[in-house]
Amino acid sequence: MEKNKKLVEAITSMDVDFAQWYTDIVKKAELIEYSLVKGAVILRPYGYAIWENIQGYLDRKFKETGHENVYMPMLIPESLLQKEKDHVVGFAPEVAWVTHGGEEKLQERLCIRPTSETLFCEHFSNIIQSYNDLPKKYNQWCSVIRWEKTTRPFLRTSEFLWQEGHTIHETAEEAQEETIRMLNVYADTLRDLLAIPVVKGRKTDKEKFAGAEATYTIEALMHDGKALQSGTSHNFGQGFAEAFGIRFTGRDGKLQHVHQTSWGLSTRVIGAIIMVHGDDSGLILPPRVAPTQLVIIPVAHHKEGVLEKAEELRQKISAYARVKVDATDKKPGWKFSEYEMKGVPLRLEVGPKDIENNQVVLVRRDTREKMFVNMDDLETVIPRLLDEIHDALLAKATERMHTMTSVATTPEEMREAADHKPGFIKAMWCGELKCEEEIKEVYGLSSRCMPFEQEKVADHCICCGKETDTLVYWGKAY
Amino acid sequence: MEKNKKLVEAITSMDVDFAQWYTDIVKKAELIEYSLVKGAVILRPYGYAIWENIQGYLDRKFKETGHENVYMPMLIPESLLQKEKDHVVGFAPEVAWVTHGGEEKLQERLCIRPTSETLFCEHFSNIIQSYNDLPKKYNQWCSVIRWEKTTRPFLRTSEFLWQEGHTIHETAEEAQEETIRMLNVYADTLRDLLAIPVVKGRKTDKEKFAGAEATYTIEALMHDGKALQSGTSHNFGQGFAEAFGIRFTGRDGKLQHVHQTSWGLSTRVIGAIIMVHGDDSGLILPPRVAPTQLVIIPVAHHKEGVLEKAEELRQKISAYARVKVDATDKKPGWKFSEYEMKGVPLRLEVGPKDIENNQVVLVRRDTREKMFVNMDDLETVIPRLLDEIHDALLAKATERMHTMTSVATTPEEMREAADHKPGFIKAMWCGELKCEEEIKEVYGLSSRCMPFEQEKVADHCICCGKETDTLVYWGKAY
Numbered sequence: 001m002e003k004n005k006k007l008v009e010a011i012t013s014m015d016v017d018f019a020q021w022y023t024d025i026v027k028k029a030e031l032i033e034y035s036l037v038k039g040a041v042i043l044r045p046y047g048y049a050i051w052e053n054i055q056g057y058l059d060r061k062f063k064e065t066g067h068e069n070v071y072m073p074m075l076i077p078e079s080l081l082q083k084e085k086d087h088v089v090g091f092a093p094e095v096a097w098v099t100h101g102g103e104e105k106l107q108e109r110l111c112i113r114p115t116s117e118t119l120f121c122e123h124f125s126n127i128i129q130s131y132n133d134l135p136k137k138y139n140q141w142c143s144v145i146r147w148e149k150t151t152r153p154f155l156r157t158s159e160f161l162w163q164e165g166h167t168i169h170e171t172a173e174e175a176q177e178e179t180i181r182m183l184n185v186y187a188d189t190l191r192d193l194l195a196i197p198v199v200k201g202r203k204t205d206k207e208k209f210a211g212a213e214a215t216y217t218i219e220a221l222m223h224d225g226k227a228l229q230s231g232t233s234h235n236f237g238q239g240f241a242e243a244f245g246i247r248f249t250g251r252d253g254k255l256q257h258v259h260q261t262s263w264g265l266s267t268r269v270i271g272a273i274i275m276v277h278g279d280d281s282g283l284i285l286p287p288r289v290a291p292t293q294l295v296i297i298p299v300a301h302h303k304e305g306v307l308e309k310a311e312e313l314r315q316k317i318s319a320y321a322r323v324k325v326d327a328t329d330k331k332p333g334w335k336f337s338e339y340e341m342k343g344v345p346l347r348l349e350v351g352p353k354d355i356e357n358n359q360v361v362l363v364r365r366d367t368r369e370k371m372f373v374n375m376d377d378l379e380t381v382i383p384r385l386l387d388e389i390h391d392a393l394l395a396k397a398t399e400r401m402h403t404m405t406s407v408a409t410t411p412e413e414m415r416e417a418a419d420h421k422p423g424f425i426k427a428m429w430c431g432e433l434k435c436e437e438e439i440k441e442v443y444g445l446s447s448r449c450m451p452f453e454q455e456k457v458a459d460h461c462i463c464c465g466k467e468t469d470t471l472v473y474w475g476k477a478y
Numbered sequence: 479m480e481k482n483k484k485l486v487e488a489i490t491s492m493d494v495d496f497a498q499w500y501t502d503i504v505k506k507a508e509l510i511e512y513s514l515v516k517g518a519v520i521l522r523p524y525g526y527a528i529w530e531n532i533q534g535y536l537d538r539k540f541k542e543t544g545h546e547n548v549y550m551p552m553l554i555p556e557s558l559l560q561k562e563k564d565h566v567v568g569f570a571p572e573v574a575w576v577t578h579g580g581e582e583k584l585q586e587r588l589c590i591r592p593t594s595e596t597l598f599c600e601h602f603s604n605i606i607q608s609y610n611d612l613p614k615k616y617n618q619w620c621s622v623i624r625w626e627k628t629t630r631p632f633l634r635t636s637e638f639l640w641q642e643g644h645t646i647h648e649t650a651e652e653a654q655e656e657t658i659r660m661l662n663v664y665a666d667t668l669r670d671l672l673a674i675p676v677v678k679g680r681k682t683d684k685e686k687f688a689g690a691e692a693t694y695t696i697e698a699l700m701h702d703g704k705a706l707q708s709g710t711s712h713n714f715g716q717g718f719a720e721a722f723g724i725r726f727t728g729r730d731g732k733l734q735h736v737h738q739t740s741w742g743l744s745t746r747v748i749g750a751i752i753m754v755h756g757d758d759s760g761l762i763l764p765p766r767v768a769p770t771q772l773v774i775i776p777v778a779h780h781k782e783g784v785l786e787k788a789e790e791l792r793q794k795i796s797a798y799a800r801v802k803v804d805a806t807d808k809k810p811g812w813k814f815s816e817y818e819m820k821g822v823p824l825r826l827e828v829g830p831k832d833i834e835n836n837q838v839v840l841v842r843r844d845t846r847e848k849m850f851v852n853m854d855d856l857e858t859v860i861p862r863l864l865d866e867i868h869d870a871l872l873a874k875a876t877e878r879m880h881t882m883t884s885v886a887t888t889p890e891e892m893r894e895a896a897d898h899k900p901g902f903i904k905a906m907w908c909g910e911l912k913c914e915e916e917i918k919e920v921y922g923l924s925s926r927c928m929p930f931e932q933e934k935v936a937d938h939c940i941c942c943g944k945e946t947d948t949l950v951y952w953g954k955a956y
Contacts, residue, residue, distance in 0.1 A: 033601060035551045036558060037588060042601055045546035045616070052547065068523035069530065073513045073637050074590075074621060075574070080514060093580050096553070098590070100575040101625035101636075110515060112552075112576070112590070123511060123520055138523070143552060143620070147579035158579075159551050 011341075013280045018224045019152075025274055026153045029283045029342050039151035039158035043267070046342065049291035051161060051267055055141065057193050057289075058163065058265065061185050067137045067165060072119040074142070075110040080118045084243040087117060090210020094146045096158075112145040117211065117236075117262055120166040121244035124258070128168065130249045134258065135174065137167045154271035155228070155478045162266035168246060168258040172237070175259035179235040182263040183216045186231035194269060195286035195393040196220050196276050197401050198230060199424065199473055201449030206436055209262075213237035219448045219473065221401045222275035225422020227448050227475040230272050233263035271478070276397050277366075283343030284366055286393050287386040294382060295344045296325040297335050299351030309355050313348070313378070320383055340365060345389050346382065366392060405473075409458040418443040422476075429472040430461035438463050445474040489819075491758050496702045497630075503752055504631045507761045507820050517629035517636035521745070524820065527769035529639060529745055533619065535671050535767075536641065536743065539663050545615045545643060550597040552620070553588040558596045562721040565595060568688020572625045574636075590623040595689065595714075595740060598644040599722035602736065606646070608727045612736065613652060615645045632749035633706070633956045640744035646724060646736040650715070653737035657713040660741040661694045664709035672747060673764035673871040674698050674754050675879050676708060677902065677951055679927030684914055687740075691715035697926045697951065699879045700753035703900020705926045705953040708750050711741035749956070754875050755844075761821030762844055764871050765864040772860060773822045774803040775813050777829030787833050791826070791856070798861055818843060823867050824860065844870060883951075887936040896921040900954075907950040908939035916941050923952040 011024035026032050031047030043051065059069075075098060082088045095111035113119065124136065145159045154160075165182060169175045183200060190196040198218035208215035212234040220230045240246070241257035250256050277284040287293050294317060298310040310325045317323040326335050332349070339347055349361040362371045362381070366389055373381050404423025408414040417425045425445065429435060439445055439462070454471050461468050489502035504510050509525030521529065537547075553576060560566045573589035591597065602614065623637045632638075643660060647653040661678060668674040676696035686693035690712040698708045718724070719735035728734050755762040765771050772795060776788040788803045795801040804813050810827070817825055827839040838856070840849045844867055851859050882901025886892040895903045903923065907913060917923055917940070932949050939946050 033604065035597070036555050036600060037551055037553050040551035040553065042551065042597075043549040045548055048547050048549050051549075069526050070523055071521040071526055071529075071621075071639060073515050073518035073520065074623070075515050075518065075637070077514050095580065096576045096588075097578040098574045099577045102571050102573065104625075110574075119513070119520075122514060126511065143549075145552070147582075159553070161549060 011280065011282065014223060014278075021278075021280070022271075022274060023153070025278055025282055025341075031270070031283075032153045037158070039148055041153050041157055043161070046291060047270065050270055050273070050285070050289055053289045053291065054189075054193065054269065055163070058185070058189060059139075059141075061189065062139050062163075062165070065137075065181065065185065067139045067167075070138045070140055071142070072113075072116050072123065072140060074113050076113055076116075076118055078109045078111065080122060081111055083118060083121075084211045084240055087211035087240075091115065091146075094148065096145045096147055113142070114144055114146045115262075115264070116140060116142075116144075116164055117166070117240060118244075120262075121240050121246060121260075124166075124168050125244050125246045128246060128248050128258065131170050131251055134248060135167055135169045135178075137165075137178070139163055139165045152271075152478075154267055154274070160266050160268065162264050165261070165263045167261045168241070169261075170248075170250070170259070172259050175235055175237075175261050179214070179216060179233045179261045179263070182261070183218065183231070183233040186233070186263070186265055187218050189265075190218060190220065190230060190269065190272075191394065193286070193288050194273055194276075195288075195390050195397060196230070196269075196272055197394065197398040199401075199449060199451050201451035201473065203232075203449055204429075204436055204447045204472070206433055207447060209234045211236065211239060213239060217449050219424075219475075220272050220276060221404055221423060221475075222272070222478070223278070223400075224275070225404055225476070227424065227473075227477040228268070228272050228275070229448075229477065230269050231263070231265040234261060236260040236262065277393055278343070281337075282341035284393070285343035285345060287345040287389050290343065290345050291322065292324050292342075292344050293321045293386055294323045294346040294348055295335075295339045296323065296348045296350065297332055297339075298325065298327060299332055299349050299354075301327060303352045305355060306350065306352060310350055313350065313360070313375070317348075317378065317382060320379065321386065346385060364389060407457050408462060411462065414439075414443055414445075414462055418445055424448065425474045426455070426457055426471055427462040427474055428456075428458045428460060428468050429470050430464055430466040430468045431470055432461075432464065432466075435461055435463035439474065443474075444476060446477055448473040448475050448477065489758065489760065492701060492756075499756075499758070500749075500752060501631070503756055503760055503819075509748070509761075510631045515636070517626055519631050519635055521639070524769060525748065528748055528751070528763070528767055531767045531769065532667075532671065532747065533641070536663070536667060537617075537619075539667065540617050540641075540643070543615075543659060543663065545617045545645075548616045548618055549620070550591075550594050550601065550618060552591050554591055554594075554596055556587045556589065558600060559589055561596060561599075562689045562718055565689035565718075569593065569624075574623045574625055591620070592622055592624045593740075593742070594618060594620075594622075594642055595644070595718060596722075598740075599718050599724060599738075602644075602646050603722050603724045606724060606726050606736065609648050609729055612726060613645060613647045613656075615643075615656070617641055617643045630749075630956075632745055632752070638744050638746065640742050643739070643741045645739045646719070647738070648726075648728070648736070650737045653713055653715075653739050657692070657694060657711045657739045657741070660739070661696065661709070661711040664711070664741070664743055665696050667743075668696060668698065668708060668747065668750075669872065671764070671766050672751055672754075673766075673868050673875060674708070674747075674750055675872065675876040677879075677927060677929050679929035679951065681710075681927055682907075682914055682925045682950070684911055685925060687712045689714065689717060691717060695927050697902075697953075698750050698754060699882055699901060699953075700750070700956070701756070701878075702753070703882055703954070705902065705951075705955040706746070706750050706753070707926070707955065708747050709741070709743040712739060714738040714740065755871055756821070759815075760819035762871070763821035763823060765823040765867050768821065768823055769800065770802050770817075770820075770822050771800045771864055772824040772826055773813075773817045774801065774826045774828065775810055775817075776803065776805060777810055777827050777832075779805060781830045783833060784828065784830060788828055791828065791838070791853070795826075795856065795860060798857065799864065824863060842867060885935050886940060889940065892917075892921055892923075892940055896923055902926065903952045904933070904935055904949055905940040905952055906934075906936045906938060906946050907948050908942055908944040908946045909948055910939075910942065910944075913939055913941035917952065921952075922954060924955055926951040926953050926955065
């Protein structure tokens with residue numbers, strides 16, 4: 001295993017090699033470290049702190065919308081995994097199997113959860129009797145394992161942290177409402193916390209979750225024009241309920257099956273933060289999710305009073321922002337690079353001259369704008385700047401997503417877009433799997449979603465020419 | 479799998495069958511449900527909410543004492559587990575082995591973490607270069623698996639949730655300070671959050687953690703006189719550092735090994751809450767850890783204005799206490815039993831007569847004391863009562879622990895205490911493994927700890943009669 005390199009080394013430019021740029025950032029911003037198990041990574045304090053902020057924000061939203069947290073065991077008996085036919089086909093090829101407990105060979109293999117539908121279903125079937133017991137709206141924070149062949153930190157790892165919501169309802173309408181409500185919670189969280197715009201829509205049958213009736217998704221666009229599925233919400237209808245016998249006595253006195261949903265969001269969104277906002281100096285963190293929102297760098301810190309002033313400022317600022325002082329002996333320029341690499345939204349420099357003038361220097365990470373600010377104004381300026389940075393990042397990303405979304409109405413335009421216009425491609429589709437597969441094969445594009453905001457950019461399927469009303473976002477994806 | 483029984487059924491009395499009383503509570507207070515995998519349980523919303531409160535409290539304490547959260551992979555390669563000799567002997571017999579990933583047989587078996595020392599050691603060895611990099615003070619929230627033969631909810635399950643702290647330091651003194659600091663954090667948390675008194679002390683070599691130089695423990699006493707090890711803190715010295723090559727360049731320019739600690743506390747303490755405070759009506763939750771601190775029961779709730787008043791009270795009270803209204807159609811008496819079973823510290827009854835008199839009825843779960851309180855006084859009365867309940871529970875548990883602690887100075891007294899005095903037994907010990915094993919065999923008592931508060935209850939080892947200064951707490955344990 002390679003020892004950590006010093007931060008002062010520059011990272012690869014994203015224009016030279018986007019994949020290497022990404023890998024450089026996750027390592028040099030100290031978000032992750034590789035582990036001995038292929039495809040599994042260590043979330044270091046800085047990377048985990050970002051996840052804690054996402055988790056805290058989402059957990060509040062989940063509770064506000066009436067959800068309760070629970071914890072299911074991580075091991076699933078093979079026979080339980082097999083109860084829902086589509087589900088087992090989708091997941092069995094990528095699970096890790098436990099065959100021995102201590103010295104003993106197990107009578108039945110157990111898999112480590114790749115997702116917990118089967119466990120929730122089994123539990124629901126044991127605790128539900130009548131409509132009075134409904135709805136049950138549960139969420140779980142945990143890690144899951146999917147044995148992936150090709151892995152990349154945050155985007156695709158054999159183990160990852162996530163939350164999975166699982167709910168059961170009396171009626172189909174309630175289940176559908178829940179499915180869309182939680183998709184909106186995800187979209188709003190990406191916008192309001194991570195400053196990331198998304199396209200909301202429904203997945204095609206080919207791309208939907210194994211066992212779902214309908215899967216909804218939020219799709220974000222990365223700097224390199226590739227799409228990243230950033231959160232999904234599934235309506236299961238009564239499929240799992242039938243397979244697992246989750247029945248209740250309804251208001252009409254008759255036994256019936258529940259209507260069910262599940263929805264999940266993972267550490268993958270940290271990959272989105274990097275690839276939507278980052279630049280060649282490193283990470284750029286949206287202020288609301290940044291573990292440190294402002295770093296104080298004392299200049300000429302051996303001079304009398306400088307460190308004391310830095311500490312005094314830290315205490316005051318800590319009332320309204322997450323702040324730290326870097327009082328180490330490293331050179332200021334070195335520190336500047338380090339916190340740029342780590343994407344800290346604001347840098348505050350304070351030295352003997354500044355103290356004399358009762359001012360500090362503030363530098364924005366996103367625009368590198370440098371401001372002289374009176375110390376007495378910090379309380380109003382810093383919170384305002386943090387909001388401005390959030391808005392600017394969101395505006396920039398939204399602008400880029402629009403610029404990088406093209407329209408194709410003919411096969412020639414599709415060819416041109418696929419080869420020369422990285423980003424989303426809007427094109428009509430007839431709804432046939434055959435055409436979806438052909439588009440994948442011919443253009444290398446997968447369907448990202450059928451957006452909620454439908455437009456009729458043409459009358460005919462881009463592939464077979466059949467008449468259709470359905471617009472699809474296509475793209476290359478992580 | 480048995481369907482949930484209705485709560486109205488009485489539970490087994492603790493005097494009749496303590497084990498059954500315990501099992502009845504964990505099921506009927508809806509803390510857990512059994513799963514299909516033997517020994518693994520489902521933490522239901524009410525049980526998980528208790529854990530969330532413990533987690534939130536401890537996490538703040540960890541951060542206040544300078545710790546950062548990280549996340550390590552859950553799978554450990556067999557060769558890594560084997561690097562520290564004592565550690566592998568202690569844990570290998572009880573780990574779950576993953577042998578297949580998807581369809582493929584793995585080249586090397588991986589175990590699901592029973593604890594993560596080996597992973598942290600490997601990581602530390604990759605990120606540490608000089609004394610400037612020290613200390614590293616990490617914590618991890620996760621679940622672990624230990625393949626136990628006999629299991630009981632919370633007390634011993636094949637999977638459980640916990641936190642594990644892992645720190646490395648420049649000097650032996652710092653590591654020892656950290657070890658004791660975190661033991662004190664645990665003891666203070668049990669006292670201040672869970673209203674549980676503990677004995678703090680050091681484990682004998684026989685009982686220490688596999689691979690540790692010294693293990694410290696907090697031992698709590700359950701209602702039935704059995705001890706429960708409720709949290710442990712280990713000083714590893716340089717043992718793991720040598721096995722894993724965790725070295726740094728010191729201030730003297732020489733390469734040396736770090737000094738290391740680890741410490742853990744798990745959902746096991748929920749078992750302690752049940753067995754320290756509970757009674758024959760169910761759970762009694764200390765207010766600070768209770769998911770609901772006060773439940774409002776509208777009486778004659780179909781009468782005009784009652785539900786509105788209940789909701790108005792809920793809103794006001796929510797500013798200073800965790801409160802809910804039970805507005806269901808169940809009979810008040812049934813609701814009283816339900817919230818008694820769930821151990822909600824305070825019940826507030828409000829009906830038409832009360833509204834007329836601008837008063838409510840408050841009932842304490844612990845003493846069943848009933849009070850008429852003017853509505854305008856609730857804001858001062860409720861917070862005060864919650865504190866009083868905490869103090870009363872702690873005082874009662876402390877009193878019981880003292881009453882149930884006896885002294886043995888001769889083998890006859892030891893016999894008498896072991897057979898007829900449930901609880902801790904204080905007796906002197908020479909320090910020899912042989913005597914410790916003999917005491918286990920002859921009296922069925924294990925050494926709980928060598929308490930920090932040493933007393934000289936006798937001059938000689940209770941077993942061999944050799945002169946000694948060492949007092950040990952002995953007991954039967956979960």
